[in-house]
Amino acid sequence: MIRHVVGDLYQIGESSVGEGGWHEAVRIYVLLNDGCPLIFDAGSHVHRGQIMAELHTLLGDTAPGYVFLTHTELPHTGNLSAILTAWPSAKLVVSSAILPYCELPWWVKEEQIMYGYAGTNAVYGGRAISFLDGILKDQPGTHWMYDAQTGTLFTADAFGYMLPTNSETLFDDEHADGIPTDWLKRYHASAFRFLPQCDGNKVNADIAKVFAKRNVNVIAPTHGNAIRHNVAQGVARFNQAIMEIC
Amino acid sequence: MELKIYGDTVSRVGVRQITPQIYWISHCLGECAVEVNGGFAADFAKLNPILDPEASDIIYNSFLFMDEKTLLVDTLSPGQHDTVLEALSDILGDRKLDYCWISHTELPHAGNIAAIQRAHPGLEIMTVANHDHYEVHGLADATLLNYGDVIDLGEHKIEIIKPLFVDHALTQWFYEHNTGFLCPVDWALNVHRADQCFRFMDEMEEVGYSVEQFMHEVSTTSRVVFPWIRWADPDATGEAVDKFFEQYDVKIFAPSHTNVIRKDLDKYTAALSQAMRMAIVGNFDLVF
Numbered sequence: 001m002i003r004h005v006v007g008d009l010y011q012i013g014e015s016s017v018g019e020g021g022w023h024e025a026v027r028i029y030v031l032l033n034d035g036c037p038l039i040f041d042a043g044s045h046v047h048r049g050q051i052m053a054e055l056h057t058l059l060g061d062t063a064p065g066y067v068f069l070t071h072t073e074l075p076h077t078g079n080l081s082a083i084l085t086a087w088p089s090a091k092l093v094v095s096s097a098i099l100p101y102c103e104l105p106w107w108v109k110e111e112q113i114m115y116g117y118a119g120t121n122a123v124y125g126g127r128a129i130s131f132l133d134g135i136l137k138d139q140p141g142t143h144w145m146y147d148a149q150t151g152t153l154f155t156a157d158a159f160g161y162m163l164p165t166n167s168e169t170l171f172d173d174e175h176a177d178g179i180p181t182d183w184l185k186r187y188h189a190s191a192f193r194f195l196p197q198c199d200g201n202k203v204n205a206d207i208a209k210v211f212a213k214r215n216v217n218v219i220a221p222t223h224g225n226a227i228r229h230n231v232a233q234g235v236a237r238f239n240q241a242i243m244e245i246c
Numbered sequence: 247m248e249l250k251i252y253g254d255t256v257s258r259v260g261v262r263q264i265t266p267q268i269y270w271i272s273h274c275l276g277e278c279a280v281e282v283n284g285g286f287a288a289d290f291a292k293l294n295p296i297l298d299p300e301a302s303d304i305i306y307n308s309f310l311f312m313d314e315k316t317l318l319v320d321t322l323s324p325g326q327h328d329t330v331l332e333a334l335s336d337i338l339g340d341r342k343l344d345y346c347w348i349s350h351t352e353l354p355h356a357g358n359i360a361a362i363q364r365a366h367p368g369l370e371i372m373t374v375a376n377h378d379h380y381e382v383h384g385l386a387d388a389t390l391l392n393y394g395d396v397i398d399l400g401e402h403k404i405e406i407i408k409p410l411f412v413d414h415a416l417t418q419w420f421y422e423h424n425t426g427f428l429c430p431v432d433w434a435l436n437v438h439r440a441d442q443c444f445r446f447m448d449e450m451e452e453v454g455y456s457v458e459q460f461m462h463e464v465s466t467t468s469r470v471v472f473p474w475i476r477w478a479d480p481d482a483t484g485e486a487v488d489k490f491f492e493q494y495d496v497k498i499f500a501p502s503h504t505n506v507i508r509k510d511l512d513k514y515t516a517a518l519s520q521a522m523r524m525a526i527v528g529n530f531d532l533v534f
Contacts, residue, residue, distance in 0.1 A: 018378035026382055044382040072353055073414070075382045097470075099283055101256045102306065102354045106324035118533035133473075133532045138414045139352060140471050190378065193415045198477035206477075209534040246477075 001169050002054050005226045006218055007150040008032040012054040014047040015168050022186065023163040026075050029154065029220050030058060031147060036065035036125025039090075040145065040154050041222055045078030052082050063087040065125040068116070069094050070156035071134070071142035072103040076222060080105065084112070093124070095131075098141035118143055130214075134158070135206050138192060144210070151217030152226075153210070159238055160223030162186040173229030178237065185241035187223060192245075200246030204239045211235060249444050250336070253329035256282060259322065260444040261333050264498060265425060267402070269310040270506055271333050273326050277440050279303040287437040293531060294466040298459065301437040306354050307502050309429065310337055311422075314400030317345040319420075319429055320502060321358035330358055331365050342366060345397065347404075348373045349431040350417040351383040355502060359384060372397070374406075374418040383416060391418065402427075409433075410490055411472050426497030434518060435467040435503040436460055447507040447514070457510075461517035465524035473530060480526040487519040 003011045010030045015023040026047060029040040037059055043051040055064075067083060067090050070076055084090060092108065094100060096115040100108065116122065116131040123129075127149065134142030136158040145154040161183040163170075172178045188195065195203070210216075211231075219227040219234055227234035252259045255278050262270045275282050279302040287304050291297040308330065309319040316338065322330045334343065343366040348356045351373070363369050373380075375390035391397075397404040402422050409419045411433045419430050442450050447460070468475060475483065499507040499514065507514050 016379045016382055022378075024379045024382070045384070046381050074351060074353075074384050077353075078382070078384070099286055099304075101282060101325045102323040104324070104353070105357075106327060132534060135532070135534065137473070140413065140473065191415050192474070193412050193417070194472070194474045197483075198474055199479070202477040206532075206534065213534060 002058055003169060003171070003225070005029070005171070005220070005228050008034075009150050009152055009218065009226075010058055011220070011226055012051065012058065013043050014050050015163060016046060017165070021165045023165065023168050024187075025160070025163060025168065025223050025225060027222050027225070029152070029226070030055070031127065031150070033065075033125050033127045035062055036127070037062060038124055038127060038129070039064045039067045039083065040220070041070055041076045042067060042083050043079040044075045048079050048082050051079050052086065055083070064090045066091050066093050068129070068145060068154070070144070070154060070222065071095070071137070071139045072098060073139055076156070077104070081107075084108070095141045095143040097143065103141065116143060116145065132210065135210055136192065136203065146214055148214070151215050152220050153214070153216045153218070154220045156222055157191050159184070159219050159221040159227065159234070160187040160191060161221070163224070169225065171225050171229065172227045172234060178230055178233045179224075179227060181237040181240045181244070184238050185244055188241055189245045191223070195242065195245045198246050200243040203242050203246065207235070207238070247445070247449060252332050253326070256325040257329045259326050259329040259333050261337065262444060264500070264506060264508060267312045268425065268427065269312065269337055270500070271308040271310060271322070271330065272444065273306040273322050274303045274438070274443050276303065276443050279440065290437060290463065290466050290470070293469070293529070294462060296462045297437070297466060298439065301439050303438050303440065303443065304435070305438065305503055305505060307500065307504075307506070309500060310334065311399055311402055312337065312341070313402045315344040316341055317347060317397065317399055317404070318343055318362070319347050320349050320355040321346065321362055323354040324357040327358050327361045331361060334362070343369050345370050345372055347397070347420070348385065348388070349419070349429065349502060350414040351385065352414055356384070374416050377416050393418070407494075410486055411475070413472060421494050426495050428494060428496045428499055430499070430501050432471050432502055434464050434499070434501045435471055436463045436505060437467070438505065442505070445505055447505045448509040450505055457513050457517050460514060461521045461524075464518060464521035465528060468522060468525040469528055469530050473532070475522070475526050476530050478526055480523045483526060484519045484523040487522055491515045
């Protein structure tokens with residue numbers, strides 16, 4: 001389902017239902033960017049038909065200029081072939097910490113790949129995107145990205161949350177009291193199996209450094225809906241979830 | 247050394263025998279490593295000046311057990327989709343591939359599942375249980391294994407064990423009881439020079455490698471492979487490593503990104519314990 005987040009930021013993608021009726025979202029975010037759309041992650045191959053239909057509806061005749069990958073796991077790259085087949089001129093922006101020849105499909109052309117370097121800004125279709133390391137991640141080559149124009153932080157797997165049936169597409173402000181801690185905890189306990197070996201205070205201190213350095217208005221996780229209304233509440237509940245897991 | 251090589255550069259795969267029934271199928275770049283990977287591996291030496299700046303190559307391992315049943319451990323990455331099939335075909339001959347065990351679902355480990363399934367109809371894919379939403383990871387029809395489950399291949403009994411160090415949630419390790427073969431997946435990643443390709447660790451020592459170098463490499467690469475360890479306790483982690491090797495009598499240490507260690511295990515396991523302590527207290531060089 002296409003959902004407008006804020007400004008020119010849109011969220012699309014589907015979710016898969018699992019045990020107990022809990023849904024795991026697999027999102028793609030799109031910045032329309034005045035004629036040179038930027039796509040963040042490519043979605044799952046399982047949802048190919050819906051994703052491509054939604055992208056065509058959202059973009060119309062405008063080809064995306066760039067596809068940014070947070071990392072290269074299948075839920076984030078499984079639909080890449082459909083996107084690059086539909087729009088072969090799109091460039092692929094990946095973390096400088098990956099080895100494309102091993103971590104991307106073999107048919108991706110070298111000349112199509114651009115690298116994002118943590119600690120740098122670069123301009124894509126007139127839009128500045130900055131890169132930082134993935135601070136909480138399950139794959140080494142994961143990076144996070146930030147769009148200053150909308151204040152959106154793209155956090156890959158971090159800040160994901162499980163969604164109960166009938167809440168699959170809702171943003172934080174569309175719930176009675178934001179995203180419950182329990183939903184965040186369910187996702188992070190499942191996705192980051194190393195957390196019980198960690199000191200939760202240290203995890204949260206590192207996350208706080210990220211938010212202290214930039215003005216984040218929207219958190220855009222791949223496996224959840226955008227947190228667009230009350231970022232402070234979202235971070236506080238994330239912190240609580242981490243403390244309960246660690 | 248007995249070695250058969252298939253393909254070259256990004257598709258290059260080498261095959262060696264670890265035991266009469268266990269084959270080591272691996273990929274590394276060789277002479278073109280710096281050109282292809284842009285010095286990726288050599289960047290580790292920037293984090294730790296003790297490391298060899300000429301060591302620019304990383305190994306990607308897969309293992310094939312040829313018993314009453316045959317089992318492939320991981321699939322290598324999409325860049326090797328043709329050569330890994332060719333190597334498998336040569337080793338298997340007329341035999342079929344019964345099982346493919348996926349350590350975790352990153353592309354360098356699981357990227358050729360579909361190609362191998364097409365080439366080996368009836369192949370049973372196995373992966374870790376206690377997760378959910380397998381379809382988005384391409385494992386919708388996989389057999390799910392719990393810690394303690396044993397895959398009986400005949401002479402080889404492969405026990406699924408809980409990993410000490412994980413990155414992806416769908417990660418498990420295994421230990422084979424009769425040979426003492428341990429596959430700890432992404433743990434203990436080392437780097438190597440072009441003259442060290444496809445060598446067992448004891449053969450690397452013949453061309454200048456050392457256990458001390460291994461310790462420093464693992465202490466550095468672990469900060470990249472498992473960045474979460476900066477939030478862990480160094481002593482508790484070191485003790486967990488020591489306890490692990492007390493529990494399992496490891497005779498063949500066969501990770502996914504390390505030259506296989508088949509001799510002098512004790513000195514290397516002691517180095518691993520120290521390396522993890524060093525890793526946790528080291529500089530992670532992160533951009534927040």
